[in-house]
Amino acid sequence: MSDLVRTDMLMVASRPKRFVFISDLHFDCCRLPLTSDEESVEDEQSLEREDFFIEFVKEHYANDILILAGDYYTDYERSLAFVKKLETAEITCYFVLGNHDYASDNRTTFLQIRNLFDFETSAHEHCKLLLTGKKYYHEDVCIIGDTGWNLSSNNKKPRRGNYSINHFKNSLFEAEGKKWIKFATDVLAQEKKVLIVNHFPQAVFPQPEFDFCDIGWSEATLLLEPTLCWKIFGHTHQRGLFRYENNVCSQQGYKMRRINPDYRVFDKSEFGMLEKSIPIALTK
Secondary structure, rough: OOOEOOOOOOOOEEEEEEEEEEEOOOOOOOOOOOHHHHHHEEEEEEEHHHHHHHHHHHHOOOEEEEEEEOOOOOOOOHHHHHHHHHOOOOOOOOEEHHHHHHHHOOEEHHHHHHHHHHHOOOOOOOOEEEOOOOEEEEOOEEEEEOOOOOOOOOOOOOOOOOOOOOOOHHHHHHHHHHHHHHHHHHHHHHHEEEEEEOOOOOOOOOHHHHHHOOOOOOOHHHHHHOOOEEOOOOOOOEEEEEOOOOOOEEOOOOOOOOOOOOOOOHHHHHHEEEEEEOOOOOOO
16 A cells, blocks of 8 residues: 555655545534424534535545545434435545444334445445445555444443444344455455545554454454555544554544534545555655
């Protein structure tokens, strides 16, 4: 992956398309309990902010590839509507689902939601869903991804927050996790340049605040090898650009609270960026 670099590194001559990434947009500001009147206002604001996000991307990153690492709404139907908007806007995008995007108040099962997203986006030309078994290419970079469910080192159940994911049991979680790990490891063994997108980090971070992100599966997987790929992740609500080895993120988190006059605002500093590049020889 020597020719895929962060844009804040040494001087490079950039090719036109860059990988621009962001996650945990949480358009519906899901953490605060709201009255019925506030819910109505927030529904309106979340749609306005969603539209502003799309316009911002079209204005500033029209020639780039958008990477979204999950958690758009705490409602699978609204998250699906959002990615369909991206397709209608003809934004070149690869996305994964976050844990919040499976929320359904026990109306729909985890597998039904995943299959629904897969079916509803199967004909998309611009906005592509990343799931286990799917591979896409930008030039010579292979792009793969999935939610990337992982157990903590304490073998806790997946964190669900204050919402429900119906029929989501540890046995199902473990089976899905094993499928993803095998697929990703096989791809890393076959491809020279891989970009991996997950909602949950696929790493073991040294910082105590990231303890719950321990991968929880075999340490023999190639996903832990820092020289084979770049990995974009979400979930931790790590504000600003964060990097540990080959793991990078740029997350929004629960940015918008209550009735905020700046609820529509986005800024370039909130997006991370990787790009295919050709190093320029430094003069002596």
